[in-house]
Amino acid sequence: MGGSPCCDTTSLKRGPWTPEEDRKLLAYIQEHGHGSWRCVPENAGLQRCGKSCRLRWTNYLRPDIKRGKFSLREEQTIIQLHALLGNRWSAIATHLPNRTDNEIKNYWNTHLKKRLAKMGIDPVTHKPSHAVLTSPNGDSKNAANLSHMAQWESARLEAEARLVKDSKLRQTQHASASAPAPAQLLNKMATRLTPPRRLDVLNAWENVGSKLKIGSSGSNRDIPSPTSTLSFLENVSTISRVESSEITGILGTLGTEIDAFGTQQCDINMTWTMESTDENANFVHLLLSRSGDGILTNGGRDGEELEDNKNYWNDIMNLMTCQPSRSPNL
DNA sequence: AATCTGCGCAACCGCGTTGGA
DNA sequence: ATCCAACGCGGTTGCGCAGAT
Numbered sequence: 054m055g056g057s058p059c060c061d062t063t064s065l066k067r068g069p070w071t072p073e074e075d076r077k078l079l080a081y082i083q084e085h086g087h088g089s090w091r092c093v094p095e096n097a098g099l100q101r102c103g104k105s106c107r108l109r110w111t112n113y114l115r116p117d118i119k120r121g122k123f124s125l126r127e128e129q130t131i132i133q134l135h136a137l138l139g140n141r142w143s144a145i146a147t148h149l150p151n152r153t154d155n156e157i158k159n160y161w162n163t164h165l166k167k168r169l170a171k172m173g174i175d176p177v178t179h180k181p182s183h184a185v186l187t188s189p190n191g192d193s194k195n196a197a198n199l200s201h202m203a204q205w206e207s208a209r210l211e212a213e214a215r216l217v218k219d220s221k222l223r224q225t226q227h228a229s230a231s232a233p234a235p236a237q238l239l240n241k242m243a244t245r246l247t248p249p250r251r252l253d254v255l256n257a258w259e260n261v262g263s264k265l266k267i268g269s270s271g272s273n274r275d276i277p278s279p280t281s282t283l284s285f286l287e288n289v290s291t292i293s294r295v296e297s298s299e300i301t302g303i304l305g306t307l308g309t310e311i312d313a314f315g316t317q318q319c320d321i322n323m324t325w326t327m328e329s330t331d332e333n334a335n336f337v338h339l340l341l342s343r344s345g346d347g348i349l350t351n352g353g354r355d356g357e358e359l360e361d362n363k364n365y366w367n368d369i370m371n372l373m374t375c376q377p378s379r380s381p382n383l
Numbered sequence: 384a385a386t387c388t389g390c391g392c393a394a395c396c397g398c399g400t401t402g403g404a
Numbered sequence: 405a406t407c408c409a410a411c412g413c414g415g416t417t418g419c420g421c422a423g424a425t
Binding site for chain 2: 067068069070104105108109112113155156159160162163164
């Protein structure tokens with residue numbers, strides 16, 4: 054079991070690949086496919102172990118790999134997914150189909166992590182760091198709210214990802230069968246959940262780019278990434294505050310679900326509240342409250358019907374309470 | 384010009400998971 | 405149900421390069 058060497062390393066070449074080795078491996082895989090990686094080196098005439106061949110192929114030689122600088126949108130995707138998934142690089146990579154997990158991991162460790170830290174955000178928890186929590190303008194409530202927003206957004210994204218995963222699984226298993234309820238729900242959610250609400254940290258991230266005049270706001274997000282940072286403090290701003298009557302029931306389950314993911318959300322003990330905060334516009338805000346630590350609004354969805362917003366959140370709650378991707382470890 | 388230092392990235396290591404025997 | 409080889413993944417290492425001294 055694990056830990057044992059994958060091959061006899063004494064007789065096999067290690068270290069950087071030469072162009073000739075790349076050519077051999079590429080030619081072999083293009084003609085035969087890789088099949089069993091164990092057999093690839095011998096068949097391709099390489100003095101490498103299969104593991105090394107697989108790594109070279111998946112991280113470098115694969116023709117669909119996108120190389121070069123990460124765009125701002127890619128950075129935002131990575132940040133958002135990292136807040137949700139943690140260091141699950143392969144899972145993150147599935148949302149950036151032309152990037153490898155290794156590349157994303159390297160980019161996170163060498164760029165994004167440092168820049169988030171400079172912005173006053175803990176790159177591990179994605180919560181505002183101590184400097185923000187004790188900011189001179191006393192905006193600790195905003196900081197706390199931001200962390201709650203991250204927690205909520207993480208849970209929502211996880212549910213969305215789970216739904217997509219389930220849907221794909223069902224498509225594979227029951228290609229010709231009638232569509233089950235989750236698939237119908239997926240269709241329903243597709244328009245409601247896309248694009249997802251963005252974390253304030255991501256808005257801040259984008260502001261960095263616009264303030265440095267390296268990109269436009271809105272129309273073109275695939276712009277080069279910023280190369281320096283601004284203080285995060287000035288970008289923490291619009292956390293709306295709502296008071297309302299509680300709607301009970303579902304969030305207990307949601308809290309359990311979030312806890313089951315075992316990441317930065319594990320300390321949540323939430324109740325939720327939904328209300329119309331502006332009767333003229335029929336806005337709806339969802340509030341998440343954590344025991345002893347104030348409330349959070351996840352924001353409204355401007356200009357949409359109250360009833361539709363109710364359905365929107367109900368759909369999310371339905372997602373949260375069905376088919377967890379992992380067993381709760383409670 | 385030589386040396387040092389930090390950064391970025393490719394590659395490796397080792398552990399957990401999977402699936403077949 | 406158990407074992408184990410192969411695979412997949414995340415953490416870490418080490419090399420090459422560029423900029424600083």
